[in-house]
Amino acid sequence: MGKLGDMANKAKEMAKSHPDQADQGVERAEKLVDERTGDKYDAQTDKAADAARRYYGGGQQQDQQDQ
Structure with missing residues (x-):
């Protein structure tokens, strides 16, 4: 696998190991784009952020707080 693929895999593992920090990064990125x-693309950024959080198992505490 190339360098980009290796970096992506490392980022995925780090996000799974530190979901709280990854959640913060996803939230910041979503707000920046918005x-x-x-x-203009709020619905799309919401979907993308949710998909990212599901991928590494993040957002669970956020979901519990929203209820």
Whole structure:
């Protein structure tokens, strides 16, 4: 696998090992995109953030707090 693939795999493992920190990064990225696009793609960024969180098992504490 190439360097990019290796880096992606390392990032995935780190996110699984530190889901709280990964959640913060996903949330920051989502907010940044929403701010820069004037919330034009809010539904899409929500879906992408949720998919990312499901991938590494994050967002569970956030979901519990929302209930």
